[in-house]
Amino acid sequence: MFDLSPQDWTAVALSLRVAAVSTVVALPFGIAIALLLARGSFWGKSLLDAVVHMPLVLPPVVTGYLLLITFGRKAPLGAFLADHFGIVFSFRWTGAALACGIMAFPLMVRAIRLSVEAIDRRLEDAAATLGANSSWTFITVTLPLALPGIIAGMMLAFARALGEFGATITFVSNIPGETQTISAAIYTLIQVPGGDADALKLVVISLVICFAALLASEWLARRAMARLHGA
Amino acid sequence: MAGTTRNGAPPRGLIMLVVQVEKKLGDAFFLKASFTSASRATALFGASGAGKTSVINMVAGLLKPDRGRIELDGEVLFDEAERIDLPAFRRRIGYVFQEGRLFPHLSVRRNLEYGRWMTGQKEDGKALSHVVEMLDIGHLLDRRPGKLSGGERQRVAVGRALLMRPRLLLLDEPLASLDVARKRDILPYLERLRDDGQVPMIYVSHNPAEVKRIASRVVSLDAGNVVATGGPELLDAAHIDMLA
Numbered sequence: 001m002f003d004l005s006p007q008d009w010t011a012v013a014l015s016l017r018v019a020a021v022s023t024v025v026a027l028p029f030g031i032a033i034a035l036l037l038a039r040g041s042f043w044g045k046s047l048l049d050a051v052v053h054m055p056l057v058l059p060p061v062v063t064g065y066l067l068l069i070t071f072g073r074k075a076p077l078g079a080f081l082a083d084h085f086g087i088v089f090s091f092r093w094t095g096a097a098l099a100c101g102i103m104a105f106p107l108m109v110r111a112i113r114l115s116v117e118a119i120d121r122r123l124e125d126a127a128a129t130l131g132a133n134s135s136w137t138f139i140t141v142t143l144p145l146a147l148p149g150i151i152a153g154m155m156l157a158f159a160r161a162l163g164e165f166g167a168t169i170t171f172v173s174n175i176p177g178e179t180q181t182i183s184a185a186i187y188t189l190i191q192v193p194g195g196d197a198d199a200l201k202l203v204v205i206s207l208v209i210c211f212a213a214l215l216a217s218e219w220l221a222r223r224a225m226a227r228l229h230g231a
Numbered sequence: 232m233a234g235t236t237r238n239g240a241p242p243r244g245l246i247m248l249v250v251q252v253e254k255k256l257g258d259a260f261f262l263k264a265s266f267t268s269a270s271r272a273t274a275l276f277g278a279s280g281a282g283k284t285s286v287i288n289m290v291a292g293l294l295k296p297d298r299g300r301i302e303l304d305g306e307v308l309f310d311e312a313e314r315i316d317l318p319a320f321r322r323r324i325g326y327v328f329q330e331g332r333l334f335p336h337l338s339v340r341r342n343l344e345y346g347r348w349m350t351g352q353k354e355d356g357k358a359l360s361h362v363v364e365m366l367d368i369g370h371l372l373d374r375r376p377g378k379l380s381g382g383e384r385q386r387v388a389v390g391r392a393l394l395m396r397p398r399l400l401l402l403d404e405p406l407a408s409l410d411v412a413r414k415r416d417i418l419p420y421l422e423r424l425r426d427d428g429q430v431p432m433i434y435v436s437h438n439p440a441e442v443k444r445i446a447s448r449v450v451s452l453d454a455g456n457v458v459a460t461g462g463p464e465l466l467d468a469a470h471i472d473m474l475a
Contacts, residue, residue: 120332122328122330122332123332123334123335125293125319125332126326126328126332126334127320127334127345127349128292128293128318128319128320129291129292129293129319129320129322129324129325129326129392130320130325130345130346130349130350130391130392130395131320131321131323131346131349131350131395132320132345132349133318133320136349140334140345140349141334144336145335145336147336227336227375228335228336228377229335229375229377
């Protein structure tokens with residue numbers, strides 16, 4: 001059953017790498033935006049909220065195309081990043097990670113925002129009376145109390161990134177070894193006569209990975225909750 | 232030595248708090264309170280909604296007055312005219328909240344040490360064991376706040392506020408969330424704390440019996456105004472003893 005071709009293994013490894021990198025890189029931005037949306041009151045807040053949620057409602061192909069005309073080699077921003085920082089997204093695995101990160105971002109922000117909104121802010125007042133300035137209050141009170149939501153958000157983003165297809169293939173194409181993730185590999189195999197058997201193996205693998213990710217997040221979030229409520 | 236004063240300062244162990252604040256709270260509620268306090272235990276007394284908690288929140292730096300001045304031991308904490316507003320974390324004023332507000336993700340020991348840690352003070356085993364012993368919370372140190380009873384939680388909250396070595400301790404109805412039996416359990420600890428004499432307290436309560444047991448001076452608030460100040464005998468006239 002699991003005599004996968006090297007190319008398929010490459011796709012599995014690449015998927016895991018892309019999903020992990022996109023989740024980790026998106027996390028600080030996710031926390032910042034979630035805090036802003038949960039607590040900030042500023043002009044354009046609902047606009048920001050809408051923009052963050054865009055990838056959730058737009059057809060992935062549209063998101064992918066928007067990425068292409070923003071971060072492509074010939075696009076102004078893409079060219080600038082390539083020339084000045086050596087960061088190239090188009091047709092690279094980094095581009096796949098960018099696409100996955102953006103597609104997963106709304107899910108991450110939602111989960112973190114909910115947990116930030118659930119925090120009893122009076123605990124932060126208590127920290128202030130005990131001598132904690134706002135940074136220390138954030139590190140020692142806000143962040144730990146938001147941890148269940150942060151874990152849930154990371155796992156959702158990871159799972160979403162593993163499943164990402166449309167935006168990725170539009171933005172960085174389907175290059176084996178560089179941008180061909182599990183989804184893209186399955187798609188390719190299905191197009192080829194006699195490829196169904198290999199496709200099915202990859203399907204099973206992606207099922208296993210996603211299931212494990214969700215179970216792990218459930219377990220971690222439960223542990224974090226138990227910590228908060230005194231076990 | 233107790234009782235002697237130097238330069239008009241209050242006796243040793245006591246510091247002068249000067250509060251003179253105004254704030255509009257809601258459409259029809261205007262808080263305007265002025266009082267000074269230099270006793271070991273001053274009670275802010277009044278019915279619920281009289282503005283007591285708002286006043287001590289202003290002293291703690293959690294609520295900003297519209298106008299006025301707050302001074303502690305000669306240091307200006309707030310002055311609207313001079314645009315001084317020392318942030319809460321720099322005031323070194325301990326606060327025991329009505330609901331404890333212990334950090335649920337930290338053990339009791341870490342809750343107790345939080346203030347020392349945040350104010351950058353050296354570890355002081357003697358201070359810790361003194362407070363732990365006074366409040367009888369030694370057996371709780373490794374537990375989490377979620378597993379404590381209401382009375383235990385309040386004792387830990389008192390200990391947490393004390394261990395940051397505050398210049399002044401504010402207690403906001405620390406017994407209000409407890410049943411009568413628990414209140415009786417905790418009152419002696421608060422008396423011990425007062426007699427320990429290390430830090431002056433402002434004790435907020437609507438309960439005359441509590442105030443009489445704890446406080447040597449009473450500031451009586453009604454509808455946002457200070458209506459009387461004096462000794463505990465102030466309470467004898469009008470109010471019914473709710474605790475006895």
